[in-house]
Amino acid sequence: MKVLVTGGCGFIGSHLTDKLIDMGNSVCVVDNLSTGDIKNLNSKANFYNMDIRDEKIKDVFEKEHPEIVFHLAAQINVRKSEEDPFFDIDVNIKGSVNVIKAFLDVKNHKKFIFASTGGVMYGDTDIFPTPESLEPFPLCPYGISKLTVEKYMVYFSAFYNLQFVSLRYGNVYGPRQNAHSEAGVIAIFSTNILEGKTPIVFGDGQQTRDFVYIDDIIRANIIMMESPVTGIFNVGTGKETSVNQIFEYLKSASGRDIKKIHTDPKKGEIKRSCLSPEKIFRMTGWKAEVDIKEGIRKTFNWFKENISV
Ligand SMILES: NC(=O)c1ccc[n+]([C@@H]2O[C@H](COP(=O)([O-])OP(=O)(O)OC[C@H]3O[C@@H](n4cnc5c(N)ncnc54)[C@H](O)[C@@H]3O)[C@@H](O)[C@H]2O)c1
Secondary structure, three states: OEEEEEOOOOHHHHHHHHHHHHOOOEEEEEEOOOOOOHHHOOOOOEEEEOOOOOOOHHHHHHHHOOOEEEEOOOOOOHHHHHHOHHHHHHHHHHHHHHHHHHHHOOOOOOEEEEEEEOOOOOOOOOOOOEOOOOOOOOOOHHHHHHHHHHHHHHHHHHHHOOOEEEEEEOEEEOOOOOOOOOOOHHHHHHHHHHOOOOOEEEOOOOOEEOEEEHHHHHHHHHHHHHOOOOEEEEEOOOOOEEHHHHHHHHHHHHOOOOOOEEEOOOOOOOOOOOEOOHHHHHHHOOOOOOOHHHHHHHHHHHHHHHOOO
Protein backbone atom coordinates (compact mmCIF):
# COMPACT_ATOMS: atom_id res chain seq x y z
CA MET A 1 0.00 0.00 0.00
CA LYS A 2 1.06 3.61 -0.55
CA VAL A 3 0.53 5.40 2.74
CA LEU A 4 0.98 9.00 3.86
CA VAL A 5 1.35 9.82 7.56
CA THR A 6 1.07 13.40 8.77
CA GLY A 7 2.82 13.94 12.11
CA GLY A 8 5.12 10.96 11.46
CA CYS A 9 7.95 12.49 13.52
CA GLY A 10 5.77 12.72 16.62
CA PHE A 11 5.08 10.21 19.36
CA ILE A 12 2.18 8.21 17.86
CA GLY A 13 2.92 8.95 14.19
CA SER A 14 6.49 7.65 14.40
CA HIS A 15 5.43 4.33 15.95
CA LEU A 16 2.76 4.02 13.28
CA THR A 17 5.27 4.77 10.51
CA ASP A 18 7.64 2.12 11.88
CA LYS A 19 4.87 -0.47 11.94
CA LEU A 20 3.66 0.37 8.42
CA ILE A 21 7.20 0.09 7.05
CA ASP A 22 7.79 -3.20 8.90
CA MET A 23 4.66 -4.52 7.20
CA GLY A 24 6.12 -3.66 3.78
CA ASN A 25 4.09 -0.56 2.96
CA SER A 26 5.57 2.38 1.09
CA VAL A 27 5.32 5.31 3.51
CA CYS A 28 5.82 9.04 3.24
CA VAL A 29 5.70 11.46 6.16
CA VAL A 30 4.62 15.10 6.28
CA ASP A 31 5.72 16.91 9.44
CA ASN A 32 6.91 20.44 10.23
CA LEU A 33 8.90 19.27 13.28
CA SER A 34 7.14 21.76 15.55
CA THR A 35 6.78 19.23 18.38
CA GLY A 36 8.11 16.14 16.60
CA ASP A 37 11.73 15.06 16.45
CA ILE A 38 13.63 14.11 13.31
CA LYS A 39 15.30 11.36 15.39
CA ASN A 40 11.91 9.61 15.49
CA LEU A 41 11.68 9.45 11.70
CA ASN A 42 12.04 6.02 10.14
CA SER A 43 14.91 6.21 7.64
CA LYS A 44 12.89 4.25 5.05
CA ALA A 45 10.13 6.87 4.97
CA ASN A 46 10.06 9.56 2.32
CA PHE A 47 10.10 12.78 4.35
CA TYR A 48 8.51 16.16 3.56
CA ASN A 49 9.34 18.89 6.05
CA MET A 50 6.10 20.75 5.48
CA ASP A 51 3.26 22.40 7.35
CA ILE A 52 -0.14 20.78 6.84
CA ARG A 53 -1.53 24.29 6.18
CA ASP A 54 0.80 24.76 3.21
CA GLU A 55 -0.95 24.87 -0.17
CA LYS A 56 1.99 22.95 -1.64
CA ILE A 57 0.77 19.84 0.18
CA LYS A 58 -1.23 19.06 -2.95
CA ASP A 59 2.05 18.65 -4.86
CA VAL A 60 3.11 16.02 -2.30
CA PHE A 61 -0.16 14.13 -2.82
CA GLU A 62 0.18 14.44 -6.59
CA LYS A 63 3.69 12.98 -6.44
CA GLU A 64 3.06 10.26 -3.86
CA HIS A 65 -0.60 9.42 -4.70
CA PRO A 66 -1.26 7.69 -1.34
CA GLU A 67 -4.15 5.25 -1.08
CA ILE A 68 -4.31 5.64 2.69
CA VAL A 69 -3.75 8.73 4.83
CA PHE A 70 -3.22 8.68 8.58
CA HIS A 71 -3.70 12.25 9.72
CA LEU A 72 -2.00 12.82 13.07
CA ALA A 73 -0.27 16.20 12.70
CA ALA A 74 -1.95 18.63 15.06
CA GLN A 75 -1.63 21.29 17.69
CA ILE A 76 -2.15 18.92 20.64
CA ASN A 77 -1.89 21.25 23.62
CA VAL A 78 -5.25 21.94 25.32
CA ARG A 79 -3.85 24.86 27.34
CA LYS A 80 -2.43 26.45 24.18
CA SER A 81 -5.76 26.03 22.41
CA GLU A 82 -7.36 28.05 25.22
CA GLU A 83 -4.72 30.76 25.12
CA ASP A 84 -4.71 31.04 21.33
CA PRO A 85 -7.82 29.48 19.79
CA PHE A 86 -7.03 31.05 16.41
CA PHE A 87 -3.79 29.11 16.13
CA ASP A 88 -5.62 25.93 17.08
CA ILE A 89 -8.31 26.62 14.46
CA ASP A 90 -5.62 27.33 11.89
CA VAL A 91 -3.64 24.12 12.39
CA ASN A 92 -6.31 21.69 13.52
CA ILE A 93 -9.24 22.73 11.33
CA LYS A 94 -7.78 24.56 8.31
CA GLY A 95 -4.74 22.26 8.20
CA SER A 96 -6.92 19.15 8.35
CA VAL A 97 -9.28 20.37 5.63
CA ASN A 98 -6.24 21.20 3.49
CA VAL A 99 -5.01 17.58 3.89
CA ILE A 100 -8.45 16.07 3.17
CA LYS A 101 -8.91 18.16 0.01
CA ALA A 102 -5.47 17.19 -1.30
CA PHE A 103 -6.31 13.52 -0.62
CA LEU A 104 -9.62 13.75 -2.47
CA ASP A 105 -7.71 14.85 -5.58
CA VAL A 106 -5.79 11.56 -5.57
CA LYS A 107 -7.48 9.27 -8.09
CA ASN A 108 -7.12 6.06 -6.13
CA HIS A 109 -7.83 7.40 -2.63
CA LYS A 110 -9.10 4.66 -0.33
CA LYS A 111 -9.28 5.71 3.30
CA PHE A 112 -8.59 8.67 5.56
CA ILE A 113 -7.84 7.75 9.19
CA PHE A 114 -7.96 10.63 11.65
CA ALA A 115 -6.48 10.90 15.16
CA SER A 116 -9.32 12.39 17.18
CA THR A 117 -9.79 12.65 20.92
CA GLY A 118 -11.96 10.66 23.30
CA GLY A 119 -10.44 12.31 26.34
CA VAL A 120 -12.04 15.72 25.85
CA MET A 121 -14.78 14.88 23.32
CA TYR A 122 -17.53 14.17 25.83
CA GLY A 123 -16.85 17.06 28.23
CA ASP A 124 -17.99 16.69 31.80
CA THR A 125 -20.29 13.72 31.35
CA ASP A 126 -21.36 11.35 34.11
CA ILE A 127 -21.86 8.35 31.84
CA PHE A 128 -18.97 5.85 32.14
CA PRO A 129 -17.56 4.16 30.21
CA THR A 130 -18.71 6.73 27.65
CA PRO A 131 -20.06 5.41 24.33
CA GLU A 132 -19.75 7.20 20.96
CA SER A 133 -23.56 7.56 20.92
CA LEU A 134 -23.36 10.23 23.64
CA GLU A 135 -23.56 13.69 22.12
CA PRO A 136 -20.07 15.25 22.04
CA PHE A 137 -19.65 18.25 24.29
CA PRO A 138 -15.99 19.33 24.18
CA LEU A 139 -15.22 22.12 26.63
CA CYS A 140 -11.96 23.36 25.09
CA PRO A 141 -10.98 24.73 21.65
CA TYR A 142 -8.77 21.68 20.96
CA GLY A 143 -11.77 19.35 21.40
CA ILE A 144 -14.02 21.66 19.39
CA SER A 145 -11.49 21.54 16.52
CA LYS A 146 -11.32 17.74 16.59
CA LEU A 147 -15.12 17.53 16.54
CA THR A 148 -15.26 20.05 13.68
CA VAL A 149 -12.87 17.91 11.61
CA GLU A 150 -15.12 14.90 12.25
CA LYS A 151 -18.03 16.92 10.89
CA TYR A 152 -15.98 17.91 7.83
CA MET A 153 -15.20 14.23 7.24
CA VAL A 154 -18.92 13.42 7.35
CA TYR A 155 -19.53 16.23 4.84
CA PHE A 156 -16.75 15.10 2.49
CA SER A 157 -18.00 11.54 2.79
CA ALA A 158 -21.57 12.55 1.88
CA PHE A 159 -20.64 14.65 -1.15
CA TYR A 160 -17.13 13.61 -2.27
CA ASN A 161 -17.00 9.91 -1.43
CA LEU A 162 -14.40 10.22 1.33
CA GLN A 163 -14.05 6.92 3.18
CA PHE A 164 -13.01 7.83 6.68
CA VAL A 165 -12.38 6.55 10.18
CA SER A 166 -12.09 8.80 13.21
CA LEU A 167 -10.31 7.24 16.15
CA ARG A 168 -11.14 8.92 19.43
CA TYR A 169 -8.11 7.98 21.51
CA GLY A 170 -8.01 7.89 25.28
CA ASN A 171 -4.80 9.09 26.97
CA VAL A 172 -2.06 7.47 24.93
CA TYR A 173 1.27 6.70 26.64
CA GLY A 174 4.50 4.87 25.86
CA PRO A 175 8.08 5.28 24.62
CA ARG A 176 8.92 8.54 22.75
CA GLN A 177 6.09 10.56 24.28
CA ASN A 178 7.14 14.16 24.74
CA ALA A 179 7.79 14.74 28.45
CA HIS A 180 7.88 18.50 28.00
CA SER A 181 4.29 19.05 26.91
CA GLU A 182 1.41 19.83 29.29
CA ALA A 183 -0.21 16.39 29.00
CA GLY A 184 1.35 12.94 29.11
CA VAL A 185 1.50 12.44 32.85
CA ILE A 186 3.33 9.09 32.58
CA ALA A 187 6.13 10.59 30.44
CA ILE A 188 6.35 13.65 32.71
CA PHE A 189 6.48 11.67 35.98
CA SER A 190 8.97 9.15 34.51
CA THR A 191 11.30 11.98 33.55
CA ASN A 192 10.81 13.71 36.91
CA ILE A 193 11.77 10.52 38.75
CA LEU A 194 14.85 9.94 36.60
CA GLU A 195 15.96 13.56 37.00
CA GLY A 196 15.49 13.41 40.78
CA LYS A 197 12.60 15.92 40.70
CA THR A 198 9.41 15.56 42.70
CA PRO A 199 6.33 14.84 40.55
CA ILE A 200 3.61 17.48 40.90
CA VAL A 201 -0.01 16.33 41.03
CA PHE A 202 -2.69 18.88 40.22
CA GLY A 203 -5.46 18.71 42.80
CA ASP A 204 -6.14 15.63 44.92
CA GLY A 205 -4.93 13.18 42.25
CA GLN A 206 -8.26 11.36 42.24
CA GLN A 207 -8.98 12.51 38.67
CA THR A 208 -9.11 9.54 36.32
CA ARG A 209 -8.23 8.94 32.69
CA ASP A 210 -8.45 6.04 30.25
CA PHE A 211 -4.78 5.26 29.59
CA VAL A 212 -4.04 3.29 26.41
CA TYR A 213 -0.61 1.90 25.59
CA ILE A 214 0.93 2.92 22.27
CA ASP A 215 1.06 -0.65 20.85
CA ASP A 216 -2.70 -0.98 21.28
CA ILE A 217 -3.24 2.35 19.51
CA ILE A 218 -1.04 1.31 16.58
CA ARG A 219 -2.91 -2.01 16.29
CA ALA A 220 -6.24 -0.14 16.13
CA ASN A 221 -4.90 2.04 13.30
CA ILE A 222 -3.65 -0.97 11.32
CA ILE A 223 -6.97 -2.80 11.76
CA MET A 224 -8.76 0.26 10.40
CA MET A 225 -6.47 0.38 7.38
CA GLU A 226 -7.08 -3.29 6.59
CA SER A 227 -10.79 -3.58 7.31
CA PRO A 228 -13.65 -2.09 5.29
CA VAL A 229 -15.28 -0.40 8.31
CA THR A 230 -15.73 3.36 8.40
CA GLY A 231 -17.05 5.80 11.00
CA ILE A 232 -16.23 7.08 14.46
CA PHE A 233 -14.72 4.86 17.16
CA ASN A 234 -13.50 5.26 20.72
CA VAL A 235 -10.12 3.68 21.27
CA GLY A 236 -9.94 3.13 25.00
CA THR A 237 -9.66 0.39 27.58
CA GLY A 238 -12.99 1.03 29.33
CA LYS A 239 -11.02 1.28 32.59
CA GLU A 240 -10.26 4.31 34.72
CA THR A 241 -6.94 4.93 36.41
CA SER A 242 -6.35 7.86 38.75
CA VAL A 243 -3.24 10.05 38.70
CA ASN A 244 -2.48 8.82 42.23
CA GLN A 245 -2.54 5.21 40.97
CA ILE A 246 -0.23 6.16 38.08
CA PHE A 247 2.19 7.61 40.63
CA GLU A 248 2.11 4.38 42.68
CA TYR A 249 2.69 2.18 39.60
CA LEU A 250 5.63 4.36 38.56
CA LYS A 251 7.04 4.29 42.07
CA SER A 252 6.96 0.52 41.95
CA ALA A 253 8.40 0.36 38.38
CA SER A 254 11.27 2.64 39.38
CA GLY A 255 11.99 0.82 42.65
CA ARG A 256 12.62 4.23 44.25
CA ASP A 257 11.12 5.73 47.38
CA ILE A 258 9.72 8.85 45.74
CA LYS A 259 7.22 11.38 47.07
CA LYS A 260 4.76 13.60 45.22
CA ILE A 261 3.54 17.15 45.79
CA HIS A 262 -0.09 18.23 45.34
CA THR A 263 -0.87 21.73 44.03
CA ASP A 264 -4.07 23.53 43.04
CA PRO A 265 -6.24 21.69 40.52
CA LYS A 266 -5.99 22.84 36.92
CA LYS A 267 -8.85 25.16 36.03
CA GLY A 268 -11.48 23.46 33.90
CA GLU A 269 -9.89 20.01 34.08
CA ILE A 270 -12.48 17.24 33.83
CA LYS A 271 -12.70 14.89 36.80
CA ARG A 272 -13.20 11.57 35.03
CA SER A 273 -12.65 10.13 31.58
CA CYS A 274 -13.25 6.56 30.47
CA LEU A 275 -14.20 5.40 26.97
CA SER A 276 -16.41 2.48 26.06
CA PRO A 277 -14.51 0.21 23.63
CA GLU A 278 -17.66 -1.81 22.90
CA LYS A 279 -18.25 -0.47 19.35
CA ILE A 280 -14.72 -1.00 18.05
CA PHE A 281 -14.66 -4.49 19.58
CA ARG A 282 -18.00 -5.40 18.04
CA MET A 283 -17.05 -4.11 14.59
CA THR A 284 -13.39 -5.09 14.35
CA GLY A 285 -12.49 -7.34 17.29
CA TRP A 286 -10.01 -4.75 18.66
CA LYS A 287 -9.55 -4.52 22.38
CA ALA A 288 -6.74 -3.14 24.49
CA GLU A 289 -4.29 -5.86 25.47
CA VAL A 290 -1.57 -4.12 27.45
CA ASP A 291 -2.25 -3.92 31.17
CA ILE A 292 -1.53 -0.49 32.67
CA LYS A 293 1.12 -1.75 35.12
CA GLU A 294 2.98 -3.55 32.34
CA GLY A 295 2.69 -0.54 29.99
CA ILE A 296 4.03 1.78 32.70
CA ARG A 297 6.94 -0.55 33.38
CA LYS A 298 7.87 -0.63 29.67
CA THR A 299 7.51 3.14 29.37
CA PHE A 300 9.60 3.87 32.45
CA ASN A 301 12.34 1.49 31.26
CA TRP A 302 12.41 3.22 27.88
CA PHE A 303 12.85 6.64 29.48
CA LYS A 304 15.55 5.19 31.73
CA GLU A 305 17.50 3.98 28.71
CA ASN A 306 16.87 7.03 26.55
CA ILE A 307 17.16 10.17 28.63
CA SER A 308 20.46 11.45 29.82
CA VAL A 309 20.41 12.74 33.40
N1 LIG B 1 -1.09 11.55 22.86
C1 LIG B 1 -2.36 11.42 23.20
O1 LIG B 1 -2.68 11.02 24.34
C2 LIG B 1 -3.45 11.74 22.22
C3 LIG B 1 -4.77 11.58 22.63
C4 LIG B 1 -5.81 11.88 21.73
C5 LIG B 1 -5.49 12.29 20.44
N2 LIG B 1 -4.18 12.46 20.08
C6 LIG B 1 -3.90 12.93 18.72
O2 LIG B 1 -2.93 12.08 18.13
C7 LIG B 1 -2.14 12.84 17.22
C8 LIG B 1 -0.66 12.64 17.51
O3 LIG B 1 -0.40 13.08 18.84
P1 LIG B 1 1.02 12.86 19.55
O4 LIG B 1 0.75 12.61 20.99
O5 LIG B 1 1.81 11.87 18.77
O6 LIG B 1 1.65 14.32 19.42
P2 LIG B 1 3.08 14.81 18.88
O7 LIG B 1 3.16 16.26 19.23
O8 LIG B 1 4.15 13.91 19.38
O9 LIG B 1 2.92 14.61 17.32
C9 LIG B 1 2.34 15.59 16.49
C10 LIG B 1 3.23 15.71 15.26
O10 LIG B 1 2.61 16.63 14.35
C11 LIG B 1 3.59 17.55 13.89
N3 LIG B 1 2.90 18.81 13.57
C12 LIG B 1 2.29 19.66 14.43
N4 LIG B 1 1.78 20.71 13.77
C13 LIG B 1 2.05 20.51 12.46
C14 LIG B 1 1.79 21.26 11.28
N5 LIG B 1 1.13 22.42 11.33
N6 LIG B 1 2.22 20.77 10.10
C15 LIG B 1 2.91 19.59 10.04
N7 LIG B 1 3.18 18.85 11.12
C16 LIG B 1 2.78 19.31 12.32
C17 LIG B 1 4.57 17.70 15.03
O11 LIG B 1 5.84 18.19 14.63
C18 LIG B 1 4.61 16.28 15.58
O12 LIG B 1 5.61 15.52 14.94
C19 LIG B 1 -2.61 14.29 17.36
O13 LIG B 1 -3.53 14.57 16.32
C20 LIG B 1 -3.30 14.32 18.69
O14 LIG B 1 -4.29 15.33 18.76
C21 LIG B 1 -3.16 12.19 20.93
